[in-house]
Each structure stands twice: as C-alpha cells, then as structure tokens.
Amino acid sequence: xxxxxxxxxxxxxxxxxxxxxxxxxxxxxxxxxxxxxxxxxxxxxxxxxxxxxxxxxxxxxxxxxxxxxxxxxxxxxxxxxxxxxxxxxxxxxxxxxxxxxxxxxxxxxxxxxxxxxxxxxxxxxxxxxxxxxxxxxxxxxxxxxxxxxxxxxxxxxxxxxxxxxxxxxxxxxxxxxxxxxxxxxxxxxxxxxxxxxxxxxxxxxxxxxxxx
Amino acid sequence: xxxxxxxxxxxxxxxxxxxxxxxxxxxxxxxxxxxxxxxxxxxxxxxxxxxxxxxxxxxxxxxxxxxxxxxxxxxxxxxxxxxxxxxxxxxxxxxxxxxxxxxxxxxxxxxxxxxxxxxxxxxxxxxxxxxxxxxxxxxxxxxxxxxxxxxxxxxxxxxxxxxxxxxxxxxxxxxxxxxxxxxxxxxxxxxxxxxxxxxxxxxxxxxxxxxxxxxxxxxxxxxxxxxxxxxxxxxxxxxxxxxxxxxxxxxxxxxxxxxxxxxxxxxxxxxxxxxxxxxxxxxxxxxxxxx
Numbered sequence: 001x002x003x004x005x006x007x008x009x010x011x012x013x014x015x016x017x018x019x020x021x022x023x024x025x026x027x028x029x030x031x032x033x034x035x036x037x038x039x040x041x042x043x044x045x046x047x048x049x050x051x052x053x054x055x056x057x058x059x060x061x062x063x064x065x066x067x068x069x070x071x072x073x074x075x076x077x078x079x080x081x082x083x084x085x086x087x088x089x090x091x092x093x094x095x096x097x098x099x100x101x102x103x104x105x106x107x108x109x110x111x112x113x114x115x116x117x118x119x120x121x122x123x124x125x126x127x128x129x130x131x132x133x134x135x136x137x138x139x140x141x142x143x144x145x146x147x148x149x150x151x152x153x154x155x156x157x158x159x160x161x162x163x164x165x166x167x168x169x170x171x172x173x174x175x176x177x178x179x180x181x182x183x184x185x186x187x188x189x190x191x192x193x194x195x196x197x198x199x200x201x202x203x204x205x206x207x208x209x210x211x212x
Numbered sequence: 213x214x215x216x217x218x219x220x221x222x223x224x225x226x227x228x229x230x231x232x233x234x235x236x237x238x239x240x241x242x243x244x245x246x247x248x249x250x251x252x253x254x255x256x257x258x259x260x261x262x263x264x265x266x267x268x269x270x271x272x273x274x275x276x277x278x279x280x281x282x283x284x285x286x287x288x289x290x291x292x293x294x295x296x297x298x299x300x301x302x303x304x305x306x307x308x309x310x311x312x313x314x315x316x317x318x319x320x321x322x323x324x325x326x327x328x329x330x331x332x333x334x335x336x337x338x339x340x341x342x343x344x345x346x347x348x349x350x351x352x353x354x355x356x357x358x359x360x361x362x363x364x365x366x367x368x369x370x371x372x373x374x375x376x377x378x379x380x381x382x383x384x385x386x387x388x389x390x391x392x393x394x395x396x397x398x399x400x401x402x403x404x405x406x407x408x409x410x411x412x413x414x415x416x417x418x419x420x421x422x423x424x425x426x427x428x429x430x431x432x433x434x435x436x437x438x439x440x441x442x443x444x445x446x447x448x449x450x451x452x453x454x455x456x457x458x459x460x461x462x463x464x465x466x467x468x469x470x471x472x473x474x475x476x477x478x479x480x481x482x483x484x485x486x487x488x489x490x491x492x493x494x495x496x497x498x499x500x501x502x503x
Contacts, residue, residue, distance in 0.1 A: 037364070037367060037368060037371070040360055040363065040364045041364060041371055041372065043357060043360045044355070044356060044357030044360055044361045044364060044372060045356075045357075047356040047357040047358070047360070047361075048356040048357070050356075051324075051356060096353075096377055096378055096379060097331075097377065097378065098327050098328060098331060099331065104328075104331070107285075107328055108332070111285065112285035112288070113285075115284060115285045115286035116285055116286055116288055116289055118286060119286040119287065119289065120289065123239065123477065124236050124239065126481060127235050127236060127239050127480065127481060127484060128232055128235065128236075130481045130482075130484040130485045130488065131230075131235060131484040131485075131487065131488045132488065134485045134488065134489075135488060135489060135492045136489050136492070137492070145485060145489070148485075149482050149485060149486075152478045152481065152482060153478070153482070155429065155432075155449075155450070155452055155474070155478070156452070156471075156474050156475040156478035156479065157253040157254065157255045157256075157452070157455075157471050157472075157474070157475050158253055158475035158476070158478070158479055159475075159478075160254075160256060161253055161254075167256070167258075171258075174432070174433060174436045175436065175440055178433045178436070178437075179433070179436060179437040179440055182433055182434055182436075182437045183437060186434075186437075
C-alpha cells in the first residue's frame with residue numbers, strides 16, 4: 001500500500017467518526033446516538049492507551065540518549081529514568097489505591113514541594129516584571145496597567161482598607177470589560193475550533209497523522 | 213538647577229538598576245510579616261462565594277454531587293485551604309444544618325494528579341467524620357479522555373464508571389443507586405487548576421446541572437464570565453475566596469491566615485509598578501530636556 005493510500009484510511013475514519021458524532025449531537029436519531037456514544041467511550045479508552053504510549057515513548061527517547069551518550073543530554077536522561085522507575089515501581093505495587101508508603105512519601109515530600117516551588121517562583125518573576133516590564137509606554141498599556149492595579153486591589157483585602165471604591169471598581173472591570181473581552185476570545189476560539197474541525201473532517205488538516 | 217536635574221536623573225538611574233535580590237528580599241519579608249504578626253485586615257464576602265455557599269446549603273439532603281478533583285500540588289497554596297474548608301463544610305456543617313442528613317458524593321478526577329489529592333485532602337476528612345465509603349461516597353480515580361470523558365459522563369455515567377477505584381462493581385455501591393446520567397446529579401463541584409470546569413459548564417451546566425468550583429486566581433476572569441451568565445452557581449477563587457468561605461462557615465483557618473500575606477505582597481507589586489513607571493516618566497523627561 002503506498003504512503004498516500006495508507007494515509008487515506010485514517011482520514012476516512014476520522015471523517016466518518018466525526019460526522020457521526022457531529023450529526024448525533026444536533027439531530028436525535030437513536031441509531032446514530034448509540035454509535036456516537038460508543039465512539040466517545042472508545043475515545044476515552046484510547047486516550048488511556050495514549051498515556052501508556054507516552055510513557056513508552058519517553059523511555060525510548062531517553063534510553064536512546066543514554067546508549068548513544070548524547071553530549072549534554074545523557075546524564076539528564078539517566079536521572080529521568082532513575083526517578084521515573086523510583087516513583088512508578090512503588091506505585092505499581094498498590095496501583096488501585098496509590099497508597100504504597102514509598103510512593104506517597106516520594107509524592108508528598110519530593111514531588112509536591114517541587115511543584116509548589118515552581119508555582120511559587122512565579123511570585124518572584126512577577127515582582128521583577130512589575131518593576132522592569134510593566135511600563136505604560138502607550139495609552140493602551142496605561143489602561144491595562146491601571147485596570148490590573150485596580151483588580152489587584154480588589155482581590156487583596158487591603159484594597160478595601162485603602163479605598164472602599166477599589167472592590168466596586170475592580171468588580172466592574174471583571175464583570176463588564178473583562179467579561180466582554182473574554183466572551184469575544186471564547187467566541188473567536190469557538191469559530192476557530194469549528195473551522196479546524198471542518199478542516200480535519202474534510203482531510204485538509206492532517207497534522208494528527210504525524211509529519212506535515 | 214542643572215546639578216539638581218543630574219542628581220534626580222542619577223537617583224532614578226540607580227533605582228532602575230537596583231539589584232533584583234533586594235526586590236525579592238522585600239517580597240519575602242512582606243510575606244513573612246503577617247505570619248509572625250497577623251494584621252487582621254477584614255475580608256468581606258463577595259457574591260460568587262456567598263452564592264456558592266447558599267447553593268450548597270440549599271441542596272436537599274440525600275441528593276448526589278459530583279466532586280471533580282482536577283488540581284495538583286502546584287496549585288495547593290492557592291486552592292488547598294479552600295478545598296479543606298469546603299470539605300469541612302460538606303462533612304460537618306451541612307449535616308448540622310440538615311438534621312444530620314448528608315449529601316452523597318461521586319468523586320472522580322480527569323487530572324492524573326487527582327487521586328493523590330483525593331488521598332491527601334478528601335479521604336482523610338471523610339474518614340475523620342465517619343462517612344462510609346460506598347454508602348455516602350464513591351471514588352472512581354483518574355479518568356482519561358479529558359473533555360470527551362466529561363461529555364460522556366453527562367449522558368451515561370455507568371458506561372464510563374462501571375467500577376470504582378477499588379474494583380467494586382458500581383451496582384454494589386449504595387452511593388451510586390439510581391445514578392445514571394446528569395439527570396440524577398444535583399450539582400457539580402470542581403477543584404480546578406487545569407480548566408476542567410469549562411468542560412462541565414459546556415456539557416453539564418448546559419443541561420441544567422449546577423456547576424461551581426474552587427479555582428486558582430488566574431482563572432477568575434473566565435469563571436466570572438460564566439458566573440455572570442448563570443452558567444455557574446458560584447466559585448471560590450484562590451485563597452481570598454477560601455478566606456471568605458472560612459468566614460462564612462465560621463471556621464477561620466489557613467486561607468484567612470494567608471490573606472494578610474496576599475495584601476502585603478500585592479501592595480509591594482503595585483508599589484514596584486508605580487515606581488517603575490515614575491522612573492519611565494523621569495527618563496522620558498530628561499531625554500526630552502537633553503534634546
């Protein structure tokens with residue numbers, strides 16, 4: 001089977017599945033709905049396998065780096081595989097409840113503080129950005145900055161202590177201009193998604209097949 | 213006059229090039245002070261949090277809620293205290309308000325981080341208050357499939373959740389009696405740091421199920437939009453929302469303790485923004501004068 005033909009099969013599958021799910025969403029035809037329900041359940045199951053595939057892929061990539069001794073990379077790959085095994089192995093011992101003491105200890109005492117620290121570092125980035133980057137170099141930027149400051153003073157309880165109008169003004173900014181902007185973004189994203197969906201269904205968009 | 217101008221310019225130039233570490237240390241001090249000496253700044257309850265509380269309290273005893281845990285430890289600083297306050301309310305205060313009768317819970321996670329968060333923050337509270345697994349609540353672990361899974365759940369819960377995380381058949385769980393689809397669920401609550409609420413709004417709220425969440429501050433503008441549109445019954449945003457909820461249930465805790473920190477750190481960021489912009493204006497003024 002040539003490359004072009006082998007690519008047509010998944011495109012045809014996507015077209016048929018996509019069409020069934022889309023039509024079943026808008027039109028109540030019992031047979032179509034039943035097929036659509038099954039397809040969605042399959043999608044959930046397949047996505048579970050995709051996670052497994054991701055693990056295999058990561059291990060394969062890093063094993064290759066180690067075997068080829070890729071400069072500047074292979075020590076990190078060793079660390080990755082070691083930590084992956086150290087966390088996964090105890091987890092697999094009690095996979096149902098994930099309550100293996102070693103697994104919970106690693107998660108609670110290593111992963112959780114590291115994840116929280118990554119998030120907390122944002123605070124320092126914001127402080128640095130507040131001083132060096134958040135500059136009102138144009139009228140539009142000034143509006144954004146002022147709105148941002150007001151919303152910050154709305155969220156922080158000290159804002160109401162400084163001036164009782166900050167919570168009112170901040171709420172108005174969130175409820176009116178911010179909500180309007182968000183709606184516009186969501187509507188735009190929705191239209192974009194419809195168009196992308198159509199392109200995928202019609203076979204113009206084949207990025208999901210890999211390559212170009 | 214010219215000398216004074218040069219001095220002023222030099223001052224702002226020095227301030228402009230101030231060592232980052234000084235800014236960071238001041239932030240650390242601003243965060244530490246309230247822990248050593250709480251300032252006790254009042255935290256008024258906002259509408260979304262009040263509506264969140266009112267909606268939960270108005271649910272009839274015995275009705276079933278979905279508790280979606282899709283947050284991880286990275287967001288714990290923001291939504292952890294709120295989640296604990298919500299658990300305190302659901303397991304202790306709600307039954308007190310309803311003659312000892314409880315709500316039932318179907319708990320699941322569309323985030324792979326969820327099961328450990330369940331083990332850390334939800335399960336201990338159920339155990340502590342004597343809730344019976346399988347009767348008062350059931351947990352289904354991590355469900356892959358993201359939005360597709362959420363959409364499918366709305367239509368047919370047993371097809372996607374045939375057994376709980378311990379492998380018990382759904383038919384053997386009393387908590388799952390009569391639970392087939394969104395029609396049997398009174399409300400959904402999402403502990404959210406990954407955007408799962410949006411999927412519940414699309415596939416559950418659009419069918420009339422009440423959806424609310426405990427979320428990180430960065431998501432607030434989007435959820436405010438849903439709340440104003442009545443797609444959400446309310447939300448607890450960040451530790452500030454958590455503090456409001458703690459006041460509502462009469463149990464000030466970790467969230468209240470962090471609000472003073474929030475105030476001082478925000479104030480420091482605002483001072484920096486203002487100082488930075490004054491520096492920009494001064495710089496512009498001097499560069500204009502030179503020309």
